[in-house]
Amino acid sequence: MPRFQAVLFDFFGTLTRPVQRGSGHQATADLLGCPPEDFVEVLDRSFYERACGRFGTAEATLRWVCEQAGVRPSEEALRAAVACRQRAIRADTRLRVDAVPTLRALRDRGMRTGVISDCTHELPLFLPELAVAPLLDVRIFSIQVGRCKPDPALYLAACARLGLPPRDCLYVGDGGSQELTGAQQAGLTAVRLAAPDLVDHLVFGVDSGWVGPALLTLGEVVGLVDSSPVTVPLAGQ
Structure with missing residues (x-):
């Protein structure tokens, strides 16, 4: 070598x-009004697209995730969810x-x-x-x-x-x-x-x-x- x-x-x-995903990820889904199992399913299948920044900012990315799960959160909910997800990943x-x-x-x-x-x-x-x-x-x-x-x-x-x-x-x-x-x-x-x-x-x-x-x-x-x-x-x- x-x-x-x-x-x-x-x-x-x-x-x-x-x-492993901790409880903070369910809290993020709850803020978005998204069923946790649907939220995780979209996260799993879109990891590489999201990790390449395909959908833009963190807020735009979560908006896209919600669209895939069939929900449309408010802008206020998106901002709160971005902060929650940040805390969740940091905790993990x-x-x-x-x-x-x-x-x-x-x-x-x-x-x-x-x-x-x-x-x-x-x-x-x-x-x-x-x-x-x-x-x-x-x-x-x-x-x-x-x-x-x-x-x-x-x-x-x-x-x-x-x-x-x-x-x-x-x-x-x-x-x-x-x-x-x-x-x-x-x-x-x-x-x-x-x-x-x-x-x-x-x-x-x-x-x-x-x-x-x-x-x-x-x-x-x-x-x-x-x-x-x-x-x-x-x-x-």
């Missing part, structure tokens, strides 16, 4: 513990206990770090509040790029912001959105976080055919980086 200068991470399920987000120590250990070794996430409007707003925020050199969000993994644009955007070629970057993810295959096709080295708790993770587009290396804990990334060989330039290069 080559020597790396940066490690890029997926967010949900990788830097965080497994995600719990960092892994080894997320901060892992990022600190990598940075102590001179590594650059970053996150690449398929997400809707909420994550870019609350990630700055999280303990991992000051430990991330780059943050790439699908909702801002307008594309989702495994599109190479997300990985290449992260590499460009770091000023590094893809071959110098390691990508770590749980395998959602075919992200590992996408990272590899973009020229990065990819490893899967196969933590046992991910059996309960809400995930779409699982990279089920992935046969590359895997780690059981996030902290193992540090050992992987430490064990990668240092490439010594030849004289004159």
Whole structure:
């Protein structure tokens, strides 16, 4: 495995513990006057469209979701639901206990770090509040790029912001959105976080055919980086 200068991470399920929708999502549906089961069904089948920003702002997106479910909330209800959904997703987000120590250990070794996430409007707003925020050199969000993994644009955007070629970057993810295959096709080295708790993770587009290396804990990334060989330039290069 080559020597790396940066490690890029997926967010949900990788830097965080497994995600499941909590009670705040039912509260959001209630504010919209939408049956919770219909609300969730539309959310599930439209994730990638919403994560690419296809329907516009957060309010416009929830309006579209409601239209699919056959309800038409007021503008006041939409605004309240946007705030409620923001709180709900934030409440569902719990960092892994080894997320901060892992990022600190990598940075102590001179590594650059970053996150690449398929997400809707909420994550870019609350990630700055999280303990991992000051430990991330780059943050790439699908909702801002307008594309989702495994599109190479997300990985290449992260590499460009770091000023590094893809071959110098390691990508770590749980395998959602075919992200590992996408990272590899973009020229990065990819490893899967196969933590046992991910059996309960809400995930779409699982990279089920992935046969590359895997780690059981996030902290193992540090050992992987430490064990990668240092490439010594030849004289004159």
